[in-house]
Amino acid sequence: MSSFSAAWLALREPFDIAARDDGLANSFLAQVAQGAQTGPVVDLGAGTGSNISRLGNLAAKLGHQLSWRHVDNDGDLLAVARQRFNGDSSLSIEQLDITLALDAALQGASAVTCAALLDLVSAAWINQLADRLASGRLPLLALLSYDGRMQWSLADASDAVLAQAFHRDMLSDKGFGPALGPDAAFALKAALGERGAITQLRDSYWRIAASDSAMLTAMNASLSAAAFSAAIGPERSAIAAWSARRAHQIAAGEVSLVVGHQELLATWP
Ligand SMILES: C[S@@+](CC[C@H](N)C(=O)[O-])C[C@H]1O[C@@H](n2cnc3c(N)ncnc32)[C@H](O)[C@@H]1O
Numbered sequence: 001m002s003s004f005s006a007a008w009l010a011l012r013e014p015f016d017i018a019a020r021d022d023g024l025a026n027s028f029l030a031q032v033a034q035g036a037q038t039g040p041v042v043d044l045g046a047g048t049g050s051n052i053s054r055l056g057n058l059a060a061k062l063g064h065q066l067s068w069r070h071v072d073n074d075g076d077l078l079a080v081a082r083q084r085f086n087g088d089s090s091l092s093i094e095q096l097d098i099t100l101a102l103d104a105a106l107q108g109a110s111a112v113t114c115a116a117l118l119d120l121v122s123a124a125w126i127n128q129l130a131d132r133l134a135s136g137r138l139p140l141l142a143l144l145s146y147d148g149r150m151q152w153s154l155a156d157a158s159d160a161v162l163a164q165a166f167h168r169d170m171l172s173d174k175g176f177g178p179a180l181g182p183d184a185a186f187a188l189k190a191a192l193g194e195r196g197a198i199t200q201l202r203d204s205y206w207r208i209a210a211s212d213s214a215m216l217t218a219m220n221a222s223l224s225a226a227a228f229s230a231a232i233g234p235e236r237s238a239i240a241a242w243s244a245r246r247a248h249q250i251a252a253g254e255v256s257l258v259v260g261h262q263e264l265l266a267t268w269p
Contacts, residue, residue, distance in 0.1 A: 006048050006080045011218055012206075013050045016115065016144055019204040024265045025058055028111070028141040031267050033064040035139070037110035040069040044098050044105060045117035047072055049081040051143065052091065055113065066090070071105045073097040099125065099176050106132055111139045118145040118184035118264075119170060122177030126184065130191035137268040140192070144204065146170075148182030149260030150223075153210070154249060158242040161235050162227050169230035185262035197266040206259040216250045216257060 032041055043052050052068045059066050068091040072078055078095055085091050096105050102125075106112065112133060118126075133140055150163060170181030180187050189199045208215050224243035231239055249255040 004047060004074065004077065006077055008218065008222075009048050009050065009077070011215055012116075015206045015208060015212075015215060016050060017054060019206050019261060020054065020143055021202045021204055021263050022058060024200065024202055024263055025055060025141060025143075026062065027267075028113070028139055028265055029055065029059050029062055029064055029066070031139045032066060032111040033059075033062070035110055037136075037138075039108040039110040040067040040092065041111045041113060042069045042071060042106055042109040044071055044112065044114040045120075046070040046081065046114075047074070047077050047116075049084045051113060051115040053084070055141075056090070068092070069094060069105075069109070071096050071098065097175075102128060102132060106136070106138070109136070109138055111141075113141045113143070115143040116145070118142055118188060119181050120174040120176060120179055121184055122173075123180055123187060125176045126180065126188050126191050130188065130195055133192065133266065134195035134197070134268075139268070140188075140197075140264065140266040142185060142188060142264040142266075143261075145185035145262045145264070146182060147185060147203075147260045147262045149258075151258045152246075153256045154254065156242055156245060158238045161238045162223060162242050165227035165231045165235050165239060166223055169226040172230065185264050189264055189266075192266045197268055200265045202263045204261045204263050206257075206261070208257040208259070210250075210253045210256045212256075213250055213253070216255070217247070219257060219259075220246045220250060 049070060052070055070081055070091060070093045078093055081093055098105050167181060171179055189201050193199050220243055224239055227239050
C-alpha cells in the first residue's frame with residue numbers, strides 16, 4: 001500500500017493532462033518508435049495508469065505501435081489499472097517495489113517513463129536509475145515532478161511557514177531513502193548528463209482555478225497535513241490557522257493556485 005489513493009489520482013489527472021508537455025512526449029515516442037529495441041516502455045510508479053493512457057493515445061495518433069509495462073507496488077491502485085486496461089494486449093501490469101526490484105522492472109525495456117514519482121526518490125536511487133538507463137541507452141520521459149514552486153493568487157502571512165514545513169516533509173524518506181523532493185528532476189538531469197545523455201527540462205504547471213474547489217480543498221488538506229507532520233513548535237498553530245483561512249477563501253471562490261513541475265526528456269546520442 002502507498003499513501004496515494006485512487007480517488008486522489010483521479011482528481012489530479014485532468015490537471016496533470018493539462019500541465020503535460022505533449023511536445024516532449026511526442027519526441028520521446030518518436031525516439032522509442034525509431035529505436036532498435038523492441039521491448040516495452042516501462043512506466044515506474046504507474047498508479048492507476050494515467051501516464052500510459054495519455055502516452056498510448058499520443059502514440060496511436062502518431063501511428064506508433066508500442067507496448068507498455070505498468071509497474072507499481074500498490075495492489076489497490078493496480079486493481080484499478082487492471083480494470084482500466086482490461087483487454088488491452090499492448091500492456092502488462094506488474095506489482096514490483098522499485099526500491100528493491102528496479103532491474104526486474106526494467107528487464108528488456110526499450111524506454112522508461114514515470115509521472116509524479118521523482119520527488120519521492122533519493123539521490124542514491126536517482127544514481128541507480130541513471131546507471132541503468134545509461135547501460136541500456138534507454139530514453140527517459142519523467143513528467144510532473146514537483147519543483148518547489150507554489151503560488152496562491154492571494155498571499156497569506158503564513159505561506160512561508162507552510163512551504164518550509166511542507167518541503168521539510170518532502171525530504172523525509174518515502175521508501176527510497178532521504179527524498180530529494182523539489183530537487184529530484186534537476187538531480188536526474190545532472191546524473192544523466194554526466195553519463196552522456198542529451199537532456200531537456202521544461203516547466204509545466206498545475207493551474208487550479210478558483211472554481212476547482214474539490215482540487216483546491218484536497219490541496220489544502222494534503223499540504224497542511226504534510227506540513228503539520230514535519231512542523232516544529234509554533235509552526236503547528238500557524239499551519240492550522242493558515243489552513244482555516246485557505247478553506248474559507250476556497251469556499252468563497254476567492255483563491256486559485258499554480259503549482260510548478262518539471263518535465264525531463266533524456267535521449268542518447
Ligand atoms: C503520485 S503517484 C503517481 C501515480 C501515476 N504515475 C500518475 O501520474 O497518476 C506515485 C506512485 O508511485 C508509486 N510508488 C511509490 N513508491 C513505490 C515503490 N517503492 N515501488 C513502486 N511504486 C511506488 C505509488 O504507489 C504511486 O502509484
